[in-house]
Amino acid sequence: MIAPAKDKNILVIISNPQVNYLLERVLQSAGYTVSKYSTFRDANKHLEKGNSNLIIIGETVENQSGLEEAAKIIERYPAIPVLLFAEQDNTGLIREALHLGLSDYLCSPLKADEILRAVQNSLEKAARAKEWVLLESRRATGVLHQRVDELESLARLGQSITAELEIDSVLTAIVEAAVELTGAEEGSLLLHDPATDQLYMRASKNFQEDFIRTFRLPVQDTLAGSVLQSGQPVVIDETSPKKIKTSYLVHSLIYVPLLLNEKAIGVLGVDNRKNRLPFLAHDVQLLSTLAEYAVIALQNSYLFASSQAERNKLGTVLRRIQDGVVVIDNTKNVLILNQAAESSLGVNAVDVIGKPIEDIIPQAEVLALMNTHTGSLSNRTEYTAADGRVFSAQYSRIPEVGAVLTFHDITYLRKLDRMKNEFVGTVSHDLRSPLTAILGYAELVERAGPVNELQAEFIRRVQSSVVNISHLVDDLVNLGRIQTGLDSGIEVFDLKKALETAIEPLLPTLTIRENQLLLNLSDELPQFYGNAVQIRRMFNNIIDNCIKFSKPRGIIQVNGQLEQDQIILQFIDAGLGISQKDLPYVFDKFFRGSNITGEMSGTGLGLAIVKSVVEAHSGRVWIESNSGQGTTLTVVLPLMEPPPAE
Numbered sequence: 272m273i274a275p276a277k278d279k280n281i282l283v284i285i286s287n288p289q290v291n292y293l294l295e296r297v298l299q300s301a302g303y304t305v306s307k308y309s310t311f312r313d314a315n316k317h318l319e320k321g322n323s324n325l326i327i328i329g330e331t332v333e334n335q336s337g338l339e340e341a342a343k344i345i346e347r348y349p350a351i352p353v354l355l356f357a358e359q360d361n362t363g364l365i366r367e368a369l370h371l372g373l374s375d376y377l378c379s380p381l382k383a384d385e386i387l388r389a390v391q392n393s394l395e396k397a398a399r400a401k402e403w404v405l406l407e408s409r410r411a412t413g414v415l416h417q418r419v420d421e422l423e424s425l426a427r428l429g430q431s432i433t434a435e436l437e438i439d440s441v442l443t444a445i446v447e448a449a450v451e452l453t454g455a456e457e458g459s460l461l462l463h464d465p466a467t468d469q470l471y472m473r474a475s476k477n478f479q480e481d482f483i484r485t486f487r488l489p490v491q492d493t494l495a496g497s498v499l500q501s502g503q504p505v506v507i508d509e510t511s512p513k514k515i516k517t518s519y520l521v522h523s524l525i526y527v528p529l530l531l532n533e534k535a536i537g538v539l540g541v542d543n544r545k546n547r548l549p550f551l552a553h554d555v556q557l558l559s560t561l562a563e564y565a566v567i568a569l570q571n572s573y574l575f576a577s578s579q580a581e582r583n584k585l586g587t588v589l590r591r592i593q594d595g596v597v598v599i600d601n602t603k604n605v606l607i608l609n610q611a612a613e614s615s616l617g618v619n620a621v622d623v624i625g626k627p628i629e630d631i632i633p634q635a636e637v638l639a640l641m642n643t644h645t646g647s648l649s650n651r652t653e654y655t656a657a658d659g660r661v662f663s664a665q666y667s668r669i670p671e672v673g674a675v676l677t678f679h680d681i682t683y684l685r686k687l688d689r690m691k692n693e694f695v696g697t698v699s700h701d702l703r704s705p706l707t708a709i710l711g712y713a714e715l716v717e718r719a720g721p722v723n724e725l726q727a728e729f730i731r732r733v734q735s736s737v738v739n740i741s742h743l744v745d746d747l748v749n750l751g752r753i754q755t756g757l758d759s760g761i762e763v764f765d766l767k768k769a770l771e772t773a774i775e776p777l778l779p780t781l782t783i784r785e786n787q788l789l790l791n792l793s794d795e796l797p798q799f800y801g802n803a804v805q806i807r808r809m810f811n812n813i814i815d816n817c818i819k820f821s822k823p824r825g826i827i828q829v830n831g832q833l834e835q836d837q838i839i840l841q842f843i844d845a846g847l848g849i850s851q852k853d854l855p856y857v858f859d860k861f862f863r864g865s866n867i868t869g870e871m872s873g874t875g876l877g878l879a880i881v882k883s884v885v886e887a888h889s890g891r892v893w894i895e896s897n898s899g900q901g902t903t904l905t906v907v908l909p910l911m912e913p914p915p916a917e
Contacts, residue, residue: 279394280304280322284314284337285329285356290381294327297383298390309333311340318348325393327354327377330364338368345372350401352393438572442474442565446539449561450476453525453554455541460565461488461495462529462537470495470538498526499535504559508549522547527558529566539565595662595678598669603628603641606673615662615678628676636889637676639909640666642835652891653681661685691860702740710737763913764803766838767792770829773810777818785824788814792831796838800913801888809884812877813842813904820902821846840906849896857894858882881906 281303285291288309295305306323308314310333317323326344328337341353352374357364360378368376374393377386442460450458457477461470470488472478490496498505507524524542528535539562541550589596595612599605604627608620616631623631632638636654650666660682668674713733716722722730767790774788781788799806817827821844828843849857856862861875881904885892888908896902 279324280306281390282314282317282323282326283307284311284326284332284340285309286332287329290329290356290379293381294386297381297386300383301387301390303390311335318344323348323351325352325354325390325397327356327390330355330357338364338371341368341373342371350397352397354389354393438568439474441568441572443476445561445565445568446474446476449539449541449558452557452561453541453550454548455525455550456543456546458539458541460529460537460539463490463499463535470499473537494524495526495538495540498528498538502528502530502533502535504528504555506550506555520544523549525550525555525558527555527562529562529569531566531570536566536569593680595676597628597676597678598673599628599676600673603673605631612676612678615656615660615680617657632676634664637664637666640664641674641676651893653886706737706741710734710741713737761801761913762803763798763800764806766796766799766806766831769799769803769807770810773807774814777811777814780818784818784821786818786821787824787826789826789828791828793833795833796831797833797910799838799908800911801908802884805884805887809881809906812881813906816877817842817844817846817902820844836910838908838910840908842904842906843901845901848898848900848902849894850898854894854896858892 281294281298283291283294283305285294285307286309291307291309295307298305306317308317318326326341328341328344330337332340337355341355344351345353349372353372355365355368355373355376357376357378365376374396375389377389446458446460449455458475459472459478460474462473463469464471467487468490470490470493472483472486475483488495490499494505494507504525504527507521521542521544523546524540526538526540529537529539539558541554541558589607589609592609593611595615596607596609597605597612597616598607604625605623608618608623610620613620618631628641629638634654634656636652640650640652651663653661653663655661660680661684663679663681665677665679666674667677713730716730717727770790770792814827814829821827825845828841830841830843832839853862858878858881860879862878863875882892885906885908889911890906890908892904892906894902894904
């Protein structure tokens with residue numbers, strides 16, 4: 272239906288003023304609005320405003336071909352009908368005009384009814400063409416809208432699959448989308464139960480609850496079972512309801528397999544029981560896409576359930592472990608904290624998860640262990656909790672996770688060690704008097720009268736044994752004083768001078784064995800605040816061990832440097848080394864390595880004294896060695912500030 276004449280604007284481009292006048296009167300009398308131009312330039316400006324509904328163009332305007340300009344206008348404005356006005360009837364001209372796409376023509380002499388009929392016909396043709404274009408546009412955009420709706424539904428499902436962990440709600444959403452997008456009446460998702468070789472309904476749309484609960488479909492001799500076995504979609508289109516071994520009657524149906532690693536694990540289907548509309552190939556494609564979504568959702572569910580089970584196992588293991596365990600990320604925030612760690616640190620896991628580890632561990636020793644952990648430092652330390660319990664803390668880095676702190680309660684070991692030290696100290700003191708007496712009487716035997724050579728040898732052996740036992744007693748007494756804190760004379764002294772003093776009595780042995788001692792101490796080593804006597808004793812024991820277990824003419828190195836407010840000393844020899852099975856026990860009292868011969872003297876207390884001295888100064892000590900490849904003993908001593916002078 273075309274618009275009334277009063278809403279139409281007719282553009283007239285004719286040079287003849289009489290014709291313009293006649294056309295204007297006729298068209299205006301019919302209710303049209305007329306715009307007249309005698310040049311194409313002015314007419315084109317009017318056209319650009321977009322308010323012309325029809326154009327009447329002269330055969331010639333200002334010596335320009337009207338047909339050529341009309342062709343240009345039609346190319347630019349194909350929806351506007353163009354009429355040609357010819358001064359006289361010319362069959363060839365009219366044929367050319369119609370060939371170029373002009374809608375009609377007028378020629379002299381002009382008659383009012385012919386003018387109006389030509390204009391009306393042209394406007395009606397344009398209106399019908401416009402309606403047809405709009406109709407086709409609606410049809411095309413309708414399909415596009417449908418595709419857009421489908422894509423939006425698939426996008427929403429994709430988001431729900433990645434965001435939703437509840438598998439039943441995801442699968443139900445997939446079945447609902449399948450019903451909605453295909454225009455089906457019902458939908459179902461069937462999964463295979465290998466134990467019974469049957470299909471059961473995991474999700475559905477528009478099925479009764481009782482039917483869903485009792486639904487079981489054998490794989491053999493059923494349509495859904497054939498899809499499961501073949502892995503190919505099946506489409507059924509019947510003109511009348513037919514029972515197709517699906518336990519219900521349908522007119523049309525689609526089944527597509529759920530393929531996981533090229534193996535079908537279930538079937539996604541839609542059907543029509545009342546509606547006789549068939550399903551199309553596009554519906555099969557949609558359903559296949561939704562089936563892939565369902566498989567992804569099931570995989571996510573399986574993976575989540577598996578990870579949750581593993582997490583539960585880990586949680587059970589952590590709860591049952593009697594040692595405290597704290598896992599931190601790369602920014603040192605707490606990730607996991609077990610019950611033993613809660614007890615040892617006096618915190619609640621709910622309150623500290625996600626918080627910095629520094630906020631929940633008050634022990635300076637543990638914080639120093641984490642903050643100074645480098646390749647040259649040990650990963651263990653000990654500390655005493657507020658309730659008096661003693662813990663051994665170990666710090667280990669975990670790639671791509673962070674690190675783990677473990678706390679082992681060694682209170683009972685320290686109590687046993689203290690009882691042993693007290694016992695050894697008491698026995699050592701009690702042994703001094705009889706040993707002194709034995710040594711004195713052995714010296715008096717030769718003075719009391721002449722002895723033969725064999726008797727003199729026996730006396731020397733007694734004296735040597737008494738001296739060795741006396742050294743052992745001295746070591747035990749010194750060890751006891753260090754561990755009980757009785758030997759606590761603290762002062763500021765030079766570590767390098769203390770080392771040189773400790774080496775001095777060992778120089779004759781170095782000369783005899785032709786060992787070379789290299790001191791590589793950094794000039795940046797500051798004055799040390801500690802017990803100078805204990806430190807010298809420690810140096811003496813370490814260097815004595817290096818000489819004793821080095822090969823003749825071997826090189827012994829002592830390296831010292833300052834690192835992160837700690838003095839790191841390394842004593843390196845190229846001697847016998849220590850076997851891996853002996854390494855855990857080298858600091859135990861009276862322990863001697865399995866590769867030490869009886870000719871090598873020693874009480875087995877040297878390294879025990881070294882460890883006690885280091886721990887008395889809040890330091891750490893460890894040994895790295897392999898049998899036959901030498902030994903490296905590392906001592907880490909933290910710098911301590913002397914108290915301010917009063």
